[in-house]
Amino acid sequence: MSAPVAALLAVGLCCAVPAPAQFGGVLGRARQKIEESRQKAKPVTDRAEKAAAIRPWTEEEEQQIGQATAAKMVAMFGVVQEPAVVRYVNLVGATVARQAPRKMPYRFAVLDTEIVGAFALPGGYVFLTKGALLQMENEAQLAGALGHEVVHIAERHLETEIRSKRGSAWAIQEAQAQQLPLDQSIRQRADAFLNDLFNMRLSQDKEDAADREGALLASRAGYTPRGLLTFIERLAQVNQSEENKRLFGQLLSTHPSFESRIQVLQQAVAAAGDRGELLEARFRGAVPH
């Protein structure tokens, strides 16, 4: 046997013997330390870790993320504080939310912006814009619009949409956020959620469901189910004027067209039966136009 071959065999034998047996516990501990630090620095790519990140938010997480998201919305737009308006919107919202399939503390507020829109945040926060409120003519319309948002929250529509559309990117982001201290983690997840809220279009079936079930919630509460339909019809009419387009840019970038929503709502009204209250005078009394 030549010297090089003998040397190779010797090295091979050394490698085959377990490390602790060769050098005792010192090397074993060193390897353990290296493995621990490698685990800490490892990017989140394992299936198990992704699966943990993909689990739905717990109710506590949902509340915390919703609260942080709501704070950012308030910082961005400000909220209307006129006591009569705040009280009235909360009473109508609470009346509709009683009919919701998911019981939780729903809170309603009016954002101080002219753009027309409404937003459903995790944890039961519903924001309607002043621009949307000014386009309404009666309480049934307000009830229908708030019902639409309550359905989004009750069914966790945006959260499930983000998970399905962003898949592993969402999972990695969630897992990374979970490794941060709690306040940073919540803030990061709230920022990501808000970004999706303003930029992601929900699937047509989720928006249709929110329109249909929102109208139904209002109807169960005693309002005419036509409220949301007539509100969307009014928005479609106002949107025809070129100078008003800026009002609807955000709404139309994340929702189906008005025409499509009108069709869905016409079917919902036909199915629910056109009965119930409009309450135009009470609305006019509470929301000065």
Added chain:
Amino acid sequence: MTATLLNSKVVRVAVWICFALAALALGQQAGQQKKEAPPAQKSEPAPLFGGQLGIRSSAKTKESATLGFNGIDPSGRVDKAMMATTPGDKDRETVANLDKNRPSDAEVEEFIRQGGLKK
């Protein structure tokens, strides 16, 4: 004589180089000034609903509230600068106070009764 000629040539070349460098520097300065010039102020379109609703806001003066399109780009979408807003303690307090605006069951029932709605 030759030395004088050489010298004068060297001087001429040096003068030309100086001119060229000065021109280059002037050109760069002008370009920089152009870049640093403040952008023309964009005029905010007149509010469509401003002043129609006498609703007070928490975070804005009456004047800024009537503008209403702050942070909204011309297509009507929320712009990036607005998205980067960081909430402060006052905003968090406002959110915490939203719970106080929730009506009691008795108040909701009275509201339902007054409106002739369903319990």
